[in-house]
Amino acid sequence: MDSIYIIDDDRITVFGIRKMLGLVVDCKDISSYANGKLALDAIKAAHQKNKKVPDVIFLDINMPIMDGFETAKWIKETHPNILVMALSMQDDEQSLIKMIKNGAKGYMLKNTQPTALEKGLETLINKGQFFPDWASSKILTSISENTINVNLKNNLSDREIEFLKYTTSEMTYKEMAEKMFCSPRTIENYRDSLFEKLELKSRVGLAVYALKNGYSE
Numbered sequence: 001m002d003s004i005y006i007i008d009d010d011r012i013t014v015f016g017i018r019k020m021l022g023l024v025v026d027c028k029d030i031s032s033y034a035n036g037k038l039a040l041d042a043i044k045a046a047h048q049k050n051k052k053v054p055d056v057i058f059l060d061i062n063m064p065i066m067d068g069f070e071t072a073k074w075i076k077e078t079h080p081n082i083l084v085m086a087l088s089m090q091d092d093e094q095s096l097i098k099m100i101k102n103g104a105k106g107y108m109l110k111n112t113q114p115t116a117l118e119k120g121l122e123t124l125i126n127k128g129q130f131f132p133d134w135a136s137s138k139i140l141t142s143i144s145e146n147t148i149n150v151n152l153k154n155n156l157s158d159r160e161i162e163f164l165k166y167t168t169s170e171m172t173y174k175e176m177a178e179k180m181f182c183s184p185r186t187i188e189n190y191r192d193s194l195f196e197k198l199e200l201k202s203r204v205g206l207a208v209y210a211l212k213n214g215y216s217e
Helices: 011-024 036-048 068-078 093-101 114-127 138-144 150-154 158-167 173-179 184-198 203-212
Strands: 003-007 029-033 056-060 083-088 106-109
Touching: 003 011, 003 036, 011 029, 011 114, 029 036, 036 068, 056 068, 056 114, 068 083, 068 093, 083 093, 083 114, 093 106, 093 203, 106 114, 158 173, 158 184, 158 203, 173 184, 184 203
Parallel strands: 003 029, 003 056, 056 083, 083 106
Antiparallel strands: none
């Protein structure tokens, strides 16, 4: 691996990730930036000089000036081959969904141990994505599928598809019910029906399936 960026405004986190990477990966060029804008400026400069852009970026979600969501979206639109590993303090489903929507290929908690970081980075590079167990094991299958199961799509009702779109938003289930002019119980029925049909276990799994198959709010 030629180049890794760490984008995080917390110096302690940057120091820790640098130290762990030094133990688990052979990479001579590990650069760090305190916010997305600084990192994007560096990528633009490298690109203009025909220099190599980073292979992997460890990207904090909450930062000043330009946060992880905006940064990931820019990378997705301009350098989609860069593998983005989102960093977070919490196992937050909403942040995970939004980061996936904005192009992140991985998600890792900041308190990750060196061995887990090594495994996550290896999986990200070799398989193109890495997501924690709590995000649902089915996510990897949903993301890696290259074709849409037409028969399965035809088995979804219009209301289920409408609900699927909303799972990619930041709305709560209660807010979805208000948006769809139905009761919270009906929303739960849509959710449970889709869990069964799609063999998923979490809202994150539904959101990833929705994004992969073109159902996005």
